[in-house]
Amino acid sequence: MRAAEGARVLAVDVAPAPPEGAPGGVEYLRGDVSAEHTWERVAAWGPIDVIVSNAAAVEVAPAHETTLESWNRQLGVGLTAAFLAARTLLPRMETGSMVLTSSVHALVGLPGHPAYAAAKGGLTALTRQLAVEYGPAVRVNCVLPGPIMTPAWDRVDDEGRAGSVRATVLGRFGTPGEVAAVIAFLASDEAAFMTGAGAGVVVDGGWSIVKDSA
Numbered sequence: 001m002r003a004a005e006g007a008r009v010l011a012v013d014v015a016p017a018p019p020e021g022a023p024g025g026v027e028y029l030r031g032d033v034s035a036e037h038t039w040e041r042v043a044a045w046g047p048i049d050v051i052v053s054n055a056a057a058v059e060v061a062p063a064h065e066t067t068l069e070s071w072n073r074q075l076g077v078g079l080t081a082a083f084l085a086a087r088t089l090l091p092r093m094e095t096g097s098m099v100l101t102s103s104v105h106a107l108v109g110l111p112g113h114p115a116y117a118a119a120k121g122g123l124t125a126l127t128r129q130l131a132v133e134y135g136p137a138v139r140v141n142c143v144l145p146g147p148i149m150t151p152a153w154d155r156v157d158d159e160g161r162a163g164s165v166r167a168t169v170l171g172r173f174g175t176p177g178e179v180a181a182v183i184a185f186l187a188s189d190e191a192a193f194m195t196g197a198g199a200g201v202v203v204d205g206g207w208s209i210v211k212d213s214a
Helices: 036-043 068-092 114-134 151-155 158-166 176-187
Strands: 009-013 026-030 050-053 096-101 138-145 201-203
Touching (some): 036 068, 050 068, 068 114, 096 114, 138 176, 176 201
16 A cells, blocks of 8 residues: 555655655654664554565675675665564564565576575565465565666666666666555555465566567
8 A cells, every 4th residue: 555545654764864755644764674673663653554675775796796794784675674574563463465575686687786686586485485474364475676767777877778678678667656556456455365476576567578689
């Protein structure tokens, strides 16, 4: 559910304040999602019906140049945070839904992303496991976004952006709102018979299904 649809929403991030343009009606909690105590603070906020685990950290480097500190930081934010959210909140929910945001990086290897890919692949397996452990009361599903136009693309030059668009069947970047709509669907009663979609609901404009070579 989204704030625009009347949901009471709590956003958690390490930034001192929510970003400009954040939807109205969204409450904000500053916290590190890879830290246990943050989730106890979230639990104290009030009854929770839907959890969306959407945090990520990306530090581009091949495996031999990735430090252990960088590896742990990326997995802490991208994978451990989802585990901590589940461990803290799911046992307290009588019913509801959890949606984990993975990535097409869970399906396709791209240079310079060993820790990020490991975290995103781990989320797909974690989705299946949580669905088994906490169903039928709580449904757990996963989305795999592709090239979505967020600030993460600020570090990519025009040529790199154009290449991603060319590699996408729909010929454009996706928007955060398009991913949010899929997450809202999975969290809603309209998806009442969906759980454990660990392979993920791919939201990538066809990026992962096309190749330009034989």
